[in-house]
Amino acid sequence: MISRTTIDNVFETARVEEVIGDFVQLKKSGSNYKGLSPFTDERSPSFMVSPVKQIWKDFSSGKGGNVVSFLMEHEHFTYPEAIRFLAKKYGIEIEETEQTTEQKEEADSRESLYLVSDFAKEYFHNILLKTEEGKAIGLSYFKERGFTDDTIKKFELGYSPDSWDAFTTHAIKKGYKLEFLEKTGLSIVKEDTSTGSPTKMFDRFKGRVMFPIRSMSGRTLGFGGRILTSDKKAAKYLNSPESDIYHKSKVLYGIFHAKQSISKEDNCYLVEGYTDVIQFHQTGIHNVVSSSGTALTPEQIRLINRLTKNITVLFDGDAAGLRASLRGIDLILEQGMNVKICSFPEGEDPDSFSRKNSLEELTHYLQENSKDFITFKASLLAADAKNDPIKKSETIHDMVASIAKIPDAIKREVYLKECSHIMDISEQVLFNSIAQLLRKERKDRNVKEEKASEPFEVVSSEKMPAKKVDVQFQLEQKLIELLVLYGDMEEEFEEMVIESDERGGLDLTPEIYRSRVFEKIYLDLQEDEIEFTNPEFQKIYSEIIKRFVENPDSKSESFVNQLDPEIASGVTHILMEDERYTLHQWDRMQIYVKEKDKTIAQIVSETILSLRRFLVTKKIDELSETLKQDVEEDKEASLQEIVAYIGLKKLLSNKLNRVL
Template sequence: MARIPKELVDHIIQTADIVEVVGDFVQLKRKGQNMWAPCPFHNEKSPSFSVNPAKSLYKCFGCGKAGGVVQFVMDVEGTSYVEALKYLAKKYAIEIQEEEKTPQQQLEQNERDSQFIVSDWAKNHFHRLLLNSEEGMSIGYGYLKERGLNLATIQQFELGYSLDSWDDLLKAAETGGYDKKYLEKTGLTVIKTDDQGHDTGRRYDRFRGRVMFPIHNISGRVVGFGARTLKRDDKMAKYLNSPESEIYHKSDVLYGLFQARQAIRTQEVCYLVEGYLDVLSLYQGGIKNVVASSGTSLTEGQIRLIKRYSDNVTVLYDGDAAGIKASLRGTDLILEGGLNVRVVLFPDGDDPDSYIRKVGDQRFTEYIETKSQDFISFKTTLVAREASNDPVKKAEAIRDVLHSIAKVPDAIKRQVFLQQTSATFGIDEQVLITEYNKLVKSPSKAAGGSSGGNAGNYGQGAGSANTGYQPNSGSRPAPASRPLSDEEEAEMLMYGGQEATVEILGAGISYQPAKAAAEEEDDQTDVLKLCEREVLRLLVLYAGREVEAETSVAAYLLGELGETPLTVPLFAEMWEICRQELLAGRFPDARLLAQNERADIRSLITDLATERYEISPNWRNKEIYVFNEVDLPKLACDNAVLRLNKVHVQRELDICLEKLRHPLEDAEMFEILGDIKRLKELDNELGALLGTVVGRSA
């Protein structure tokens, strides 16, 4: 795969003006040194979204989104890193010369580009026929108007119509000079074969006499079509979709997501429906954060797409019992993807499209707000009602619900759902917990769809020697170990643990890092992190500024503290990155560091470089002196180094004092007392240099 050279990436990042880029999406207003606006990623009344023009960084103090100019494009457009770079390059007229592709890679790229081009052309052709041809206006436009769609919605989604002809598209493509092979590759035309499967040389249009629904990918490019026939013919499929192609993979596309992605972000929820018209009617009714699976079973790829924009999904079910049962299986996948799932069930015989046309926009919105419930509760109530008079069906229903609960990654939520299920079915909670543990421990069950790797064990499973969570028990449960998830490992590393055991306590997860308990309880740990953070902040923000003649902040701090002065793993990694930059003859640049491929490093750099509050200029007008680290970098560096050293001395002093609480030989005790005396003297010296109160009681 071709790559963009690093030098060009750096040039794009340095050229891009974050104020201009962000300003394309929100209206920024200057307040102090920074620019502010309501956050484009979540709903808010007062602006908490800040852009720092000098450092080319953004941060929302409400939802926590943060990063540099490339990350902003990735977040707001839902694109990949490379696509975001290409977006910026196009905006600033920077030509991207990708590293040379192999002939095979170039051929594949040309083939994909050609298919995109012909799909876009076909979309425009169908759209013109809908609005400008006699057949399209009378049949296609007439049908859409009958379904309540206005012209604005039709144009927003680029709807079209295919003439009831065997070769209209073929003839138009030939006239336009388009290669027929790309019509075949995208499934727009079909090859006629004989009984032996041989090509007869004849071609015909796949879509004839149908209303056309273009399917866009997340970047807005047309990748395929859905098509509805308007003929009453039982032998003809009502809906016909494009076949899979090099540019169209059904499992990785959601209808309407291109139009809905911004609304999903700001509303912080995605409404999931089944059909094209459900999306169109809701969107026209003001519910713009809606997408459809287009009648296919929901896939992991589609769930990952939704998760780019929100962790919350509300599934809108038709009031059809058979359809609901089929959809329940797909919803389990959403749970397994870590999303919060709610459900709205419409009256029998209604779907989202028919119901919003029946009751109107406002009553529809009120309905989905008042009728939504969490998925597990919905499923539990549904299956319990159906199996209420049959003990065998009831047992199967309980296991079915437990399968769904096992998909939920969050331990606290799982425990709550187990309690709710116990109450709904009228079955002892401990019996449910035992059955749940059998489910998540069984390899065959896990292979059949249980997410045993994510779900924790509760209680005492059959044959297990561990005694875990017991309802209403006051005793502390024994730990039930399991592998750490990626999120848990990241959290553990962020807070300094190298190895850990995980305990499932029924109410959640607790960590016991493999360190002395006294260290974990040490109040100075937080102080140490703050001091280390301050040193790192000065290094990142003022690396190239002179502390004294021919000595930069970076060289000064590295000289004072050495190679590995920081204990928090993420801070230590960042320190080493900066050190390597300096050794390579470059100063660490916050603008470039904020584009790091690792999310934790991007977040750290943004936090270090972004302050929510600024000193009012009125203070200077009133001649109130405020220390300015920009003007006095040596003083800022000296204070940061002294504070860090003082915390280390105090920690050593506490360790020595702790040793005195245990029986010691005389020689060892006198040695420790000597260390304490030396450390207290050093602590007092550092305190005097900092101007703080000196002296610590033993």
């Protein structure tokens, strides 16, 4: 693991405006920078970077955070990958915490596999471009496919010499161990059974053009190799075998080059082969990936789900292949994704079709011919059914089975209505049919079966109740906001002390004193024994108070770097919310936004009083419910307690009215 010292050093050294400036064109805007969102397609800038607070906020997508979270969002790095990227950028030496011998060996082994794979990628690429054999065979093949020099370099395509051990021998000469060449599957080793020592070494990809397969962060995991001869005994395409770094069911070809475009376009085109991906890229459509000839898996779908909820599956014009591929659609639906399907004319595939058409023509075709999965499936299956009642019923069952995979109940209802319309069958029959499927599924999972009277719950939009406002959540969020933005500020507060008047009633007596905002909030909540009900707020609150107690002069934004990325994103939203107004430049239209810090003490006091009043009201309701269960002799004491709380609530309400 990377040491805490290294992580702190990275955060202290890295400048958010410098790092983001490598990916987004930023312009100065007061004390901040602004630019176009890298996550959405927009014309007016809504992306803000604060050098002072060392955070960023994208108001169009709602994303935000520190320099590490930007790399995790934009480049889809893991947390350690982002730290390593920044350490390399700023020349910071990475310290590792103490590991066991087994952990070190495992880490060293994995890193060796990555190094071998990267070496192989460069070797095959150089053979393609710089040797006579590579140019004559490999390069000429790629040129015949219509790939440009820029495309070949972008995807680092290569060629493995048609020699039994050219790569293996060269790698060993360069100091790479045969053990790791074998583990990556790049080399095949035949052992002498009598001595146990290796007798022969072979290159797995002998005489093939090479397609490096990269992870989302860009590391080389494995290879796909296509044979160019007409040898019927050899497989046309050959992939690297499974290894500690390459699991074909968890990898998508082209994801490294496509990830940013997928996020920005909010859609992913899914194709079958390597050349489909490359040709689409060359034409100008970058949000495309391939399952590399393997059957689509849930892990691959979840990889796309990190970037978008929308998948458009592209099929060639082969009808038999279409039906076989429809099985993958159900897997996508199970993951809660939105699916569209687009097929190409007969005899065409994504590679050939994009090669023959311009970007404008290809984009138009995809837009016009991408159909919702239920419409596409209905038209395809209904063509077979025609006037045959048996086949038609089987088609309907097939469609209902797909709809049953959708986890969202409202989406299921929408698709059932669409299916009812297309297949000319009543909605009620479809609802009953899907209810049976869902019940069977629950039973298989040993989950409690729904009541027979409620086989399928359909929520009508007309009867949906208005969303109830969570007052306590809003008040807790407001307190966090005040702590984050103004926790270190010293203000003059009016403390309300509860005292008894001459007639025995309650009264609030004001006392003026100076205090820091964090002290005011902390002491008031502690006095009333109030804890945050939202666990995320409680965690942030504890962190803020801890840091202020250790150093009252510390700036609250500095602790963002110490929080979990998801929590840090919420804090960033609070820190950057005030910057939203600078995007609109209201002052140029002589509209001036009132600054919050002019009435901080008033807002803090009002928020705490509102929370107290809410909790008192909640207590009154609880006591009223308890009163109904009390025996007669206990009711008088309960009534007196309720009356006392009602008196306190009245005082707080009066005070709030005066403040307001």
